[in-house]
Amino acid sequence: MYLENKFSKEQIIASKQFTINQKDILNALLEDREYSIDEVREIINNFNNKEAK
Numbered sequence: 871m872y873l874e875n876k877f878s879k880e881q882i883i884a885s886k887q888f889t890i891n892q893k894d895i896l897n898a899l900l901e902d903r904e905y906s907i908d909e910v911r912e913i914i915n916n917f918n919n920k921e922a923k
Contacts, residue, residue: 874906874907874908875906875907876904876905876906877904877905877906877907877910878902878903878904879896879897879900879901879902879903879905882896882900882905882910883896883897883900887907888910888914892914895913895914895917896910896913896914899913899917900913
């Protein structure tokens with residue numbers, strides 16, 4: 871069984887995998903726990919697909 875690597879909020883924000891805008895979104899939305907990269911991408915996609923109110 872394959873276990874995904876999990877990263878802290880700080881590690882994700884410091885990562886070069888995400889743009890500055892994505893890091894701003896993640897800084898606001900992520901909680902103080904660990905996430906897989908797939909989870910983080912899903913959070914970004916869900917945020918970007920929401921309609922503006």
